[in-house]
Amino acid sequence: SKQDKPFAQSPQCQTLIADGTVSDFGHLPSHFAEQVSKIVAEKGIPSFQAWQDGLKYSEGEKAFATENTRVNFWDVLYWGGTSSVY
Numbered sequence: 614s615k616q617d618k619p620f621a622q623s624p625q626c627q628t629l630i631a632d633g634t635v636s637d638f639g640h641l642p643s644h645f646a647e648q649v650s651k652i653v654a655e656k657g658i659p660s661f662q663a664w665q666d667g668l669k670y671s672e673g674e675k676a677f678a679t680e681n682t683r684v685n686f687w688d689v690l691y692w693g694g695t696s697s698v699y
Contacts, residue, residue: 643670647677654678 618638620626629635635644646668650661655678662683674682688694 640670642667643676647671650677650679650682654680 660681661679664685
């Protein structure tokens with residue numbers, strides 16, 4: 614649905630998937646976060662911070678250009694959040 618995959622109608626996002634930059638629409642938020650971290654680092658800002666659900670397909674800290682990457686964790690540990698720690 615449009616609500617579940619808001620980028621699905623974007624020609625630019627469709628191109629990222631078609632050319633293999635991103636494997637599917639679910640991976641777009643992580644790709645965008647990595648690109649934003651590059652822009653931030655180029656501007657001399659050493660830290661980048663984002664919510665965990667937007668970073669879940671990134672390959673660890675080396676995927677980000679900034680010196681520091683901070684992750685805001687959504688899930689409550691008491692209610693099973695430990696199972697979603699990547």
